[in-house]
Amino acid sequence: MTITLYNLDRSPPCMFVRSLAKHIGVALKIKDVDFDKKEHLTDEYFKINPFRKAPVIVDGDFSVYESNAIAYYLLRKHAPESELYPAGLKIRTRIDQVLAGLANKIDGPLVLFFFHRIVRKTKPSAEELQEFEQKVITGIEYLVGDDKFAAGDTLTLADLAVIPYLTLALENDSVDPAKFPKLASYYKRVRKELPYYEEIRSDGMKYFKELWATLK
Helix, strand or coil: CCEEEEECCCCHHHHHHHHHHHHHCCCEEEEECCCCCCHHHCHHHHHHCCCCCCCEEEECCEEEECHHHHHHHHHHHHCCCCCCCCCCHHHHHHHHHHHHHHHHHHHHHHHHHHHHHHHHCCCCCHHHHHHHHHHHHHHHHHHHCCCCECCECCCCHHHHHHHHHHHHHHCCCCCCHHHCHHHHHHHHHHHHHCCCHHHHHHHHHHHHHHHHHHCC
């Protein structure tokens, strides 16, 4: 039975889930949720995610929300031996730390920054941009560290989770990637490992490019 993903194209957690599914060969039926039309506020959606966010997957009669939980579910069911989540205690802990850091420290400030652009239709002030760079971009630098990849010398689940956040952090027409050469290099390096990622990011980035062109 095909798994249905309730998706928001511009959401990093949704990009993460779609990337993982592509990487381990799991077919997803994509059902886009129109947040502008408040489809996430319907009673039907509440039944699968009482927090009314995306992503959510539905696998038969079983639904899972929160991107990290979805990732673990897909790996355990479809790719328990995947190189994306090696068996070693320390590397798994490192991966879990990155995923938790993104959810608890990076997601909130990033969402707030973009929400203000969507609602106010204004370019970020110097103060807003500085706060974004400090909380989001510098925060991602801490999580990624100094190794080749986020959890060491090999590509893991941590990198698939980080990359969508970096897409929005470094390609939003307000941030100068040259100010963050280590992250820009990491971003380019990981992108080479993900031949499917351009397809996954394209609609979300189209939305933001068009949005930025309207900001005053």
